[in-house]
Amino acid sequence: MDMFRIQGGRPLNGLVRLDGSKNASLPAMAAGLAIPGGLILRNVPALLDVETMSQLLTSMHVEVQQPRGGEVHIVAGRHTNGVATYELVRQMRASVCVLGPLLGRFGRATVSLPGGCNIGHRPIDLHLQGLAALGADIRLSGGYVTARARRLRGAEIDLGGPFGPTVTGTCNLMMAAVLAHGNTRIRNAAREPEIVDLAALLTKAGGRISGAGTSVIEIEGVESLSDSAVDHTVIPDRIEAGTFVIAGLITTGQLLIPDAPLESLTAFLELLQHMGADISCEAGILRVRGGKRLRSASFTAQPFPGIPTDLQAQLMALLALSEGVSEITDAVFPDRFMHAAELVRLGADIRVFGNTARVQGVRELHGAPVMACDLRASAALVLAALAANGETEIRRVYHLDRGYQGFDVKLSRLGAIVERIQDTPEPSRPLIPPPHFDVDRKSPQPPVAANSEKPANSTESTL
Numbered sequence: 001m002d003m004f005r006i007q008g009g010r011p012l013n014g015l016v017r018l019d020g021s022k023n024a025s026l027p028a029m030a031a032g033l034a035i036p037g038g039l040i041l042r043n044v045p046a047l048l049d050v051e052t053m054s055q056l057l058t059s060m061h062v063e064v065q066q067p068r069g070g071e072v073h074i075v076a077g078r079h080t081n082g083v084a085t086y087e088l089v090r091q092m093r094a095s096v097c098v099l100g101p102l103l104g105r106f107g108r109a110t111v112s113l114p115g116g117c118n119i120g121h122r123p124i125d126l127h128l129q130g131l132a133a134l135g136a137d138i139r140l141s142g143g144y145v146t147a148r149a150r151r152l153r154g155a156e157i158d159l160g161g162p163f164g165p166t167v168t169g170t171c172n173l174m175m176a177a178v179l180a181h182g183n184t185r186i187r188n189a190a191r192e193p194e195i196v197d198l199a200a201l202l203t204k205a206g207g208r209i210s211g212a213g214t215s216v217i218e219i220e221g222v223e224s225l226s227d228s229a230v231d232h233t234v235i236p237d238r239i240e241a242g243t244f245v246i247a248g249l250i251t252t253g254q255l256l257i258p259d260a261p262l263e264s265l266t267a268f269l270e271l272l273q274h275m276g277a278d279i280s281c282e283a284g285i286l287r288v289r290g291g292k293r294l295r296s297a298s299f300t301a302q303p304f305p306g307i308p309t310d311l312q313a314q315l316m317a318l319l320a321l322s323e324g325v326s327e328i329t330d331a332v333f334p335d336r337f338m339h340a341a342e343l344v345r346l347g348a349d350i351r352v353f354g355n356t357a358r359v360q361g362v363r364e365l366h367g368a369p370v371m372a373c374d375l376r377a378s379a380a381l382v383l384a385a386l387a388a389n390g391e392t393e394i395r396r397v398y399h400l401d402r403g404y405q406g407f408d409v410k411l412s413r414l415g416a417i418v419e420r421i422q423d424t425p426e427p428s429r430p431l432i433p434p435p436h437f438d439v440d441r442k443s444p445q446p447p448v449a450a451n452s453e454k455p456a457n458s459t460e461s462t463l
C-alpha cells in the first residue's frame with residue numbers, strides 16, 4: 001500500500017492541466033452497455049475507479065479496450081451477462097450505474113448491493129423505486145438486487161429524498177428510461193454537470209432527452225440506441241479543478257488552470273472570493289494568486305449548483321488556516337467529517353458538533369503522520385500537508401488514486417516535495433486475547449489485532 005511523504009511549506013507555482021471527470025466517466029462507461037454499436041470515450045482519466053469499471057464490464061463479457069491514454073472503447077454484444085458481483089461492486093459504488101442500462105437494453109440485471117461507506121449512509125432506494133416505477137420487477141436476495149422487465153414503460157418518477165436528489169440515481173434512471181416504451185418525466189432530478197454530460201452522450205446515441213441540468217428531465221423512450229459507434233469526450237473534472245484552486249491558495253502560490261469548468265464552480269469560487277481570494281479568468285485560463293491570509297467563511301455543501309460536497313473537505317483544510325471562525329455543514333452527506341480528526345493531528349482547531357464542523361483558524365499547521373479515509377478526505381490531507389511546516393506522512397493514498405490521476409506527479413511539477421513510497425507494514429502488536437478468551441477451548445474465536453489494516457479492496461470506502 002502506497003503512502004505520501006510531503007515536505008510542506010513550499011508555494012506551488014505554474015500551470016496545471018485537468019483530466020476528465022471521474023464522476024462523468026463512470027456512468028458514461030456504464031452507458032456503453034445500452035449502445036449496440038459500441039462507445040468510444042475520450043478524455044477518460046487513468047484512475048483506479050475507471051479500472052474497476054473496466055473490470056466490471058469485462059466480467060460481464062463486454063469488450064473493453066484502452067488503445068491509448070484517455071481513450072476507452074466499449075462494445076457490449078448480445079452475450080453480455082448482466083451480473084455485477086459483490087467482489088467488484090463493493091470496491092466502487094458507482095458500479096450500481098449498470099442497473100439502468102442493463103435493464104433498458106437486456107431486460108435483466110443482477111447487481112450486488114453496494115454496502116457500507118465511509119462518507120455516510122448511502123442507500124439506493126431511490127434508484128430501485130424509480131426502476132420499479134418504470135415497470136421493473138425488483139427483488140432483493142442474498143445481498144443482490146435482481147431486476148427484470150420485458151420492456152420498461154415510461155413513468156412519472158420523483159427522486160426527491162431528504163438529502164437532495166441522487167446523482168447516480170438520476171443517471172441510472174435516464175439510462176433505463178431512454179429505452180422504455182413511452183415517455184418518462186423525472187422530477188427532482190440531480191442537476192450536476194455530469195448528468196448533462198451523460199444526457200449529451202445518450203442523445204448522440206439516439207436517445208431523446210430534454211431538461212438535463214434542470215430538476216425536471218423529460219425522456220421519450222426509443223426502441224434501441226445507435227447500432228454504429230458513438231464517440232464522446234468526457235467533460236473536465238470540476239472537483240480536480242477546485243482542489244487545485246485550493247492548492248494554489250493554501251500554499252500561497254500562483255497557479256494557472258486552463259479549461260477549468262468555471263460555470264460548474266460558481267458557488268465554490270464565490271465563496272473563495274468572499275474569503276478574499278484573488279482568482280480571475282483570462283482567455284479561458286483560471287488564475288489563482290495566493291499570498292494573503294484569507295478570511296473565515298461558513299457554508300453548507302449542497303447539491304449542484306451549490307458548493308459540492310466533494311470539495312467540502314478540501315475547503316475545510318483551507319479554512320483551518322484562515323482568519324476567524326467558520327462553520328461547515330454538509331447537506332448531502334451530513335456525517336462526511338472523518339477528515340476533521342486527521343486535520344486536527346496537523347494542528348487544526350476543528351470540533352464537530354452533530355452535523356456541523358466548527359473551524360477556528362490557526363496561523364500554522366505542523367507535519368504529522370495521518371491516515372486517509374476516503375477520496376476527498378485524502379485530498380484535504382494532502383493540501384493541509386503542503387501548507388504545513390515540516391514533514392507529513394499520509395497513509396492509504398489508494399483512496400486518492402481512485403479519483404485524482406497522478407496527483408503526486410502534478411503537484412511535484414508545481415514545486416511540491418511529494419514522495420510516493422511503499423508503506424512499510426505497521427509492526428504487528430502481539431495478539432492480546434480479550435479477557436473472556438478461553439485458551440483451552442477447542443475452537444477459539446481468533447482475536448483481532450487492534451492495528452489491523454484493511455486491504456485496498458476492502459469495503460470501507462466506495463464512491
Ligand code: EPU
Binds near residue numbers: 121123125164310
Ligand atoms: N440517497 C438516498 N437514496 C438513494 C440515493 C441517494 O437517500 O437511493 C442519498 C444519499 O445517501 C446522500 C444523497 O442522497 O445522502 C446524495 O447521494 P447521491 O446518490 O447523489 O450520491 P451518489 O450518486 O452515490 C455521487 C458521486 C459522489 C458525490 C455525490 C454527491 C459518483 C460516482 N459519485 O454519488 O462522489 O459525493 O454524488 O454529489 O458520481 C466523490 O467523487 O468523492 C464522490 C463521493
